[in-house]
Amino acid sequence: MSAASQFKEEAHEITRDLRHRQLIQTALGKYEIKRDEKKAAFQDWQAARQAAAETKWDAINHLDTYLQEFATKLEARGTKVHWASTAPQARDIILNIIREKKARTIVKSKAMTAEEIHLNDALEKSGFEVVESDLGEFIVQLRHEPPYHIVFPAMHLTRGDISELFARELGSAPTDSPEELTMIARRALRNKYVTADVGITGANFAIAETGMISITENEGNARLTAALPKTMISLLGIEKVLPKMEDLALFLPMLATAGAGQTITGYNSLYGGPRQPGESDGPDEFHVVLLDNRRTELLADAEQRDALHCIRCGACLNVCPIFRNVGGHTYGTTYSGPIGSVITPHLRGLQDWKHLSSASSLCGACTEACPVKIDLHHHLLHNRRNSATEKPNRLEKLGLKLFAFVVNHPAFYSLAKKMGRLMQPLHALVKGTRIDPAYGWTQSRDLPTMPRQSFKDWWRTRP
Amino acid sequence: MTEREKILGRIREALTLSAPMPGKHHSPAAHSSVNGHAVASASDWLPLVGEAFESQITTFRTCSTELKTDFQLFDSHEHLTSKLQEISRAESWQQIASHGGNLALPAAESLGLPILRTDSPYDVVALEKCDVGITECDALVAQTGSVLVTSRSAGGRALSVLPPHHVVIARREQLLADLPSAFALLQKKYASNYPSFISFITGPSRTGDIERILVLGAHGPKKLTVLCF
Numbered sequence A: 001m002s003a004a005s006q007f008k009e010e011a012h013e014i015t016r017d018l019r020h021r022q023l024i025q026t027a028l029g030k031y032e033i034k035r036d037e038k039k040a041a042f043q044d045w046q047a048a049r050q051a052a053a054e055t056k057w058d059a060i061n062h063l064d065t066y067l068q069e070f071a072t073k074l075e076a077r078g079t080k081v082h083w084a085s086t087a088p089q090a091r092d093i094i095l096n097i098i099r100e101k102k103a104r105t106i107v108k109s110k111a112m113t114a115e116e117i118h119l120n121d122a123l124e125k126s127g128f129e130v131v132e133s134d135l136g137e138f139i140v141q142l143r144h145e146p147p148y149h150i151v152f153p154a155m156h157l158t159r160g161d162i163s164e165l166f167a168r169e170l171g172s173a174p175t176d177s178p179e180e181l182t183m184i185a186r187r188a189l190r191n192k193y194v195t196a197d198v199g200i201t202g203a204n205f206a207i208a209e210t211g212m213i214s215i216t217e218n219e220g221n222a223r224l225t226a227a228l229p230k231t232m233i234s235l236l237g238i239e240k241v242l243p244k245m246e247d248l249a250l251f252l253p254m255l256a257t258a259g260a261g262q263t264i265t266g267y268n269s270l271y272g273g274p275r276q277p278g279e280s281d282g283p284d285e286f287h288v289v290l291l292d293n294r295r296t297e298l299l300a301d302a303e304q305r306d307a308l309h310c311i312r313c314g315a316c317l318n319v320c321p322i323f324r325n326v327g328g329h330t331y332g333t334t335y336s337g338p339i340g341s342v343i344t345p346h347l348r349g350l351q352d353w354k355h356l357s358s359a360s361s362l363c364g365a366c367t368e369a370c371p372v373k374i375d376l377h378h379h380l381l382h383n384r385r386n387s388a389t390e391k392p393n394r395l396e397k398l399g400l401k402l403f404a405f406v407v408n409h410p411a412f413y414s415l416a417k418k419m420g421r422l423m424q425p426l427h428a429l430v431k432g433t434r435i436d437p438a439y440g441w442t443q444s445r446d447l448p449t450m451p452r453q454s455f456k457d458w459w460r461t462r463p
Numbered sequence B: 001m002t003e004r005e006k007i008l009g010r011i012r013e014a015l016t017l018s019a020p021m022p023g024k025h026h027s028p029a030a031h032s033s034v035n036g037h038a039v040a041s042a043s044d045w046l047p048l049v050g051e052a053f054e055s056q057i058t059t060f061r062t063c064s065t066e067l068k069t070d071f072q073l074f075d076s077h078e079h080l081t082s083k084l085q086e087i088s089r090a091e092s093w094q095q096i097a098s099h100g101g102n103l104a105l106p107a108a109e110s111l112g113l114p115i116l117r118t119d120s121p122y123d124v125v126a127l128e129k130c131d132v133g134i135t136e137c138d139a140l141v142a143q144t145g146s147v148l149v150t151s152r153s154a155g156g157r158a159l160s161v162l163p164p165h166h167v168v169i170a171r172r173e174q175l176l177a178d179l180p181s182a183f184a185l186l187q188k189k190y191a192s193n194y195p196s197f198i199s200f201i202t203g204p205s206r207t208g209d210i211e212r213i214l215v216l217g218a219h220g221p222k223k224l225t226v227l228c229f
Ligand code: SF4
Pocket: A309, A310, A311, A312, A313, A314, A315, A316, A317, A339, A366, A369, A370, A371, A372, A373, A374, A376
């Protein structure tokens, strides 16, 4: 089945699932209250957005310079920097490090780039045990599911679902307390940190000036992943760059506010290398893997280049009426919601993923929510335009030509009006059935009755 | 050609076309920052913090309450130490961990318990069994209620995250107004040779992954106590 028909089918199913809808509305309702409160605490949120957008613009439009600075600074302090053009290359780099270390257990903290390259699958197929340590990721890993949301991976599950899952997979006693469930996961994972040979993380920002990665999290699992195993591997997209360390003073609170309604996230940690001389702990080896995976193609599209400014806060998902109805899994992509709809066609092919750009009400809520001011809803239109130019739809073109002809010729237009008025009663016979020519439209909508007198007729006969 | 050269080559090629500056199409009032660098004025946009010590302490306290950090201010190191002893009794600590620093270590020693020191290589399994990690910090940030630590100021990477309770001992002078001042401090203190780990700790470890309900102590400390004098 094509990605487009699968999307349609699943969206059709899930939009009727009232339990799903309620769960998402409650969770996002809570988020909205906190987000508004934290946004209001800013002295000038709009100025902060503009500054963040300009800083990211600077970073992305001088990406070559900043990436080299980032890599050179890291290497100077003993970090091994790897460059991967494609997903298979990134997987091989990571697998080779792990094989060389003769590792058995691997702990991993949340990384969307790892989802993007299907890292866990690759590691498991090669016989390694990988444990997701972020609670939400741990839950969806036990369910053999991809994360539902880039920030809240297990948002689609109730405590009941999770209790059942833990009982089945971990043998724990059923409970309906989120606290107890969290403690079950804590106990299950503690031992893994202490014994794991390799820790894998993602990164939220890459600081060029100082050669550091910055990781934002609430649970402390990434900190443990970066503190205890002997080898640390961080996988990040090349677009994560920020020019200066002090830029974080703006980006850390904006990420937290837009994404989760927090003033700042629980732990914001910077890592500039493996354990340095005189330090007592930390990994002996630190590997940073820089991933392109068609980001440079998006970079080459100057019109949509700003989509690389994305800091993956998830705000655009949270406010999107489509996301809120169809949910995260329906997209069938690593990145869902508006940003996913914008970038997936670039990362995985326009013709296969253009349908996502039509799954939009074009309300612009995403653009409004985005802390780095990415022009999301216009990019959805750009994708539609590009796909139509690349592969025109002949039938649609013909239809529009016909329409243009009719509206440009008053005689035909008034004939069409008369026909419409006469035929409309007959439409009731087929309305909403498969033989209805306007089925796609009329299955869930009513056509207004055509008036007896048109405006034009009225104008002519007015006293 | 290496992959590095290939990627950089593709980037350079892509950048031959220039992209519009953000905020120029659809938003009328673009507040422009000087030379694309934001932070000179970030303090003007971020949440407001007063200038006086008293008001900064109040902000830090308000943030702490919201975050469920236990924050207490003392007028001397002795009072602080006796509070620490009180917590130790109340939680019946058996094993404690700390690092050599002239604020943390004397306070830890006053408890009369065996101390695991993490400023030189140590046994992780033993640290995992400790009831508390007592550390110093680089700064407290009023704006966000954060504690700024580094591998150098706080006994490595794990001491402040592995034990179930993290106690921070700080001096009043360490209180900073906001995040930009915290980054300025890091630069001033370490620019010639940064520690390999720097972290802004804001509240005890937390998660909202189950129905967006807040639970403390997800993987890191269930409790964060900041004792300041
Ligand atoms: S596009 Fe903007 S709002 Fe959406 S995830 Fe990225 S930064 Fe956040």
